[in-house]
Structures are given as C-alpha cells and as structure tokens.
Amino acid sequence: xxxxxxxxxxxxxxxxxxxxxxxxxxxxxxxxxxxxxxxxxxxxxxxxxxxxxxxxxxxxxxxxxxxxxxxxxxxxxxxxxxxxxxxxxxxxxxxxxxxxxxxxxxxxxxxxxxxxxxxxxxxxxxxxxxxxxxxxxxxxxxxxxxx
Numbered sequence: 640x641x642x643x644x645x646x647x648x649x650x651x652x653x654x655x656x657x658x659x660x661x662x663x664x665x666x667x668x669x670x671x672x673x674x675x676x677x678x679x680x681x682x683x684x685x686x687x688x689x690x691x692x693x694x695x696x697x698x699x700x701x702x703x704x705x706x707x708x709x710x711x712x713x714x715x716x717x718x719x720x721x722x723x724x725x726x727x728x729x730x731x732x733x734x735x736x737x738x739x740x741x742x743x744x745x746x747x748x749x750x751x752x753x754x755x756x757x758x759x760x761x762x763x764x765x766x767x768x769x770x771x772x773x774x775x776x777x778x779x780x781x782x783x784x785x786x
Contacts (some may be wrong), residue, residue, distance in 0.1 A: 654733035695739030696773040699726060703750045703779040713735035713750040713782070719743060739772050741765045748779065753782035 697717055701710040709732035717724050719742035726736035726746075737744060741763050749755040758778055765771045 658745045667684055669758075673683070690772075692772075693739050694727050694772040695735035695741070695775055696746060697726065697735065697746065697761065697778060698729075698741055698775050699734045699736075699746060699778045699780060700732060701734070701750070701780045701782060703753075704783040710748075710750055710782060715749075715780075716764070717744045718747070719745075737763050737773065741772055746778055748780040748782060750782060754785055756780050756782050 651715070652662060699715050701713040701715065702708060703710060711728070711732040713728040713734070715734040715736075717726060717736050719737075719740075722740075724736045726734035729735040740742050744761045744763060745759040746761060747755060747757050758780055761776050761778060763776050764771055
C-alpha cells in the first residue's frame with residue numbers, strides 16, 4: 640500500500656491535521672522499509688509543528704595544540720559501544736556526526752604528524768517532547784605535534 644492510499648484509508652482530514660498525518664505516515668513508511676517495527680497512534684494525529692531540520696549529536700573542532708591553528712583534514716571517529724562512525728566535514732574545519740543518535744561517545748581525532756587524541760564519555764541526549772532532536776555536544780580537540 641502506498642502512503643497516499645494509507646492516508647485515504649484513515650478517513651477525511653483537513654489542513655494541519657492532514658499535514659501531521661502525512662508526516663506520520665511518511666515516517667512509518669521509511670522506518671518500516673528500514674526494518675523498524677512502528678506505527679501511528681491517535682496522538683500522532685495531534686497537530687504538532689516541529690522545526691524542519693536534523694540535529695548532529697556531535698560537532699567537533701580540531702586544532703594544533705601549539706599554534707592553535709585549526710586542523711581541517713583530520714580523521715575524526717565517534718564510537719558508542721559497537722557503533723562507530725567517521726564524522727563528516729562541515730563548515731570551516733568542523734566535523735559532525737551522531738545525527739539524531741543519542742548515546743555516550745568516545746571521539747578520536749587523528750592526523751599524520753600529530754599524536755592522536757581521545758575524548759571519552761561525551762553524552763548526547765534527546766530533547767524529548769513532541770519534536771525530539773538530539774542536543775548537540777560541541778567538542779574542541781587539540782592535537783599535539785608528533786615528536
């Protein structure tokens with residue numbers, strides 16, 4: 640069944656209620672396609688106006704420990720248990736990741752010519768509520784030149 644058919648099967652809706660239902664159904668379709676068991680409840684039909692963005696759980700800057708110059712070509716990896724992710728470059732010498740994923744992360748920054756630096760126990764939490772997004776944790780990592 641396509642999302643439009645599912646919406647029609649729920650019954651007549653108008654305006655904002657229809658928009659909320661479309662968002663719910665679209666989310667369900669994506670999550671079911673990914674193998675997640677989920678469904679819409681009556682509370683999903685309430686009108687909720689959520690900001691249209693996704694949030695990075697981690698935003699990391701990397702700099703030279705001695706000169707304070709930013710390091711824009713580092714390899715930055717985040718781990719939460721068995722989950723591991725290479726953070727993506729974003730903006731001026733920043734790296735982002737853990738997109739909408741709460742957890743307790745260790746972040747490792749590496750670059751040739753520098754000693755690697757590990758920052759443990761970074762807690763990324765969800766804001767909860769009707770429009771849950773993770774709260775971004777800003778991290779500044781300083782790499783010491785290798786000797």
